[in-house]
Amino acid sequence: MKIAVIGAGILGASTAYHLALAGHNVVVLDEAHPGKATLAGAGIVCPWATKAADESWYALYAAGARYYDELIAGLASRGEDQVGYRKVGALVVADDAREYDAAAERLARRTAEAPESGGFEEITPDRARELFPPLRAGMKALHVPGGARVDARLLAAAMLRAAVALGADFRSDLATLHLDQGRVVLRDGRNKVIEADQVVVAAGAWASHILAPLGLNHPVMPQRGQIVHLRLPGTDTSRWSVLLPMASHYLLAFDDSRVVVGATREDGSGFDYRVTAAGQHEVLSAGLHYAPGLANATLIETRVGFRPAGPSIKPILGRVEGIDGLIIGNGLGASGLTIGPFAGRLLAKLAAGETPEIDLSPYRPSHPKT
Ligand code: FAD
Incomplete structure (x- = not known):
C-alpha cells in the first residue's frame, strides 16, 4: 500500500x-x-502529575510515556541512539501547600498504575537541590524517578x-x-x-x-510558545532532574550544560514568529523564581514554536x-x-x-x- x-x-x-x-x-x-x-518543544515526558482531568486524553498521555522505552530500544537497534532521551527523574514542587498535596494525591493514584514511572517519594529540600542544583532553597519535592526528557x-x-x-x-x-x-x-x-x-x-x-x-x-489553531535556553559553562547538567512546579512554567536540562525554561502559552498569536519582550520577561521571571541559581547563566537562545491547539x-x-x-x-x-x-x-x-x-x-x- x-x-x-x-x-x-x-x-x-x-x-x-x-x-x-x-x-x-x-x-x-x-x-x-x-x-x-x-x-521548539521542551521535551518533558512525565504525564503522571498533570492537573488535566480529561480521561481519554490522559489515557493517551500515559500510553505515550509508556511507549518511549520500546520506541527508543527499537531506534537504537537500527543504529539511532542519539535522541537525547534520558530518565533523569522529575521533581514536582509547588508554592502552595494545597497544590502540593493535590499533586501528591494524583501521583499516588497514577504512578500505581504506571510501573514505568518508578513510583514517587517525597524528598527533602537538600536532596531536591542535589537533583536540580539551581532550585530555590527550602523547597521540598515529590520525586518521580521515571520522569524523562527528550531532545525532540x-x-x-x-x-x-x-x-x-x-x-x-x-x-x-x-x-x-x-x-x-x-x-x-x-x-x-x-x-x-x-x-x-x-x-x-x-x-x-x-x-x-x-x-x-x-x-x-x-x-x-497556533498557540505560540516562547522558550528560553540558558547555558552554565563548565557545569555537567546531563543528569539533572526535570523541575515541574505545579504552575504553567517548568525547567529541564540537557547534556551540553544547557538549561531550558519554558514557556509562554499564547492563544490568538497567529503565526507571529517573534520573541517578544513580554514573553522573554514572563519566562525568565518564572524560571528565576523557582531556580534563582540560574541568575548568572548565559542566555543562548529563545525558541518559538506554534503548538497545534484544538478546541x-x-x-x-x-x-x-x-x-x-x-x-x-x-x-x-x-x-x-x-x-x-x-x-x-x-x-x-x-x-x-x-x-x-x-x-x-x-x-x-x-x-x-x-
Ligand atoms: P509540528 O511539529 O508543528 O510539525 C508539523 C509539520 O507539518 C511542520 O514541519 C510543517 O512545516 C509541516 N506542514 C504543515 N503544512 C504542510 C504542508 N502543506 N506541506 C508540507 N508540510 C506541511 N510536548 C510535550 O509532550 N512535552 C513538552 O515538554 C513540550 N514542550 C513544548 C514547549 C513548547 C515551547 C512548544 C511550542 C511545544 C511543546 N510541546 C511539548 C508540544 C509539542 O512540541 C507539540 O505538540 C508537537 O511538537 C506537535 O507535533 P506535530 O508533529 O503535530 O506538529
Missing part, C-alpha cells in the same frame, strides 16, 4: 517510521514552516532517518490537497499529483490551510468521514512530544487498515462544512 504523510514533526515522523517498519511504501512531505512545534529535534530526525533507511521517500516540499469525486488527491509544490492510497495529514498548526480546499473547517485538550486522530483516503492527526497541544510517537504508531495502523490498539473513537475528526 502507498501512504503519504504530510508533515514531519514528531507525529508525522513517527507515522512514517511505523509505516516503513511495517513494510509500506511511504512518501513524506514537510515544508518545515518557521515555528514547527517539534523544533533529534528524535524526530532519527525516526525520519530510520524511515528513509527502510525505503521511505522524504521530500522538503509544500503539499496541497484537492477533492476528486469524494477522494483526496495530493499534489507536490509543483502541482504534480503524488499517487497514494491513503493520505495522513500531520501538519500541526498549519493543517487548516491544507484542509480548507477540501471544504473542511479544521479547528486547530479541547484531546487530540484529533482518525479518518475523515465522507472523504476517501484521508486521515488526520493533530491537536497535540502542549503534550505532543509525549503523545506523538505513540499516536504516530496508531495512525500508521489505521492507515494500513489494521485496528489500532487503542479505540480511536473519542479522537475522531469532526468538521463542520465550510
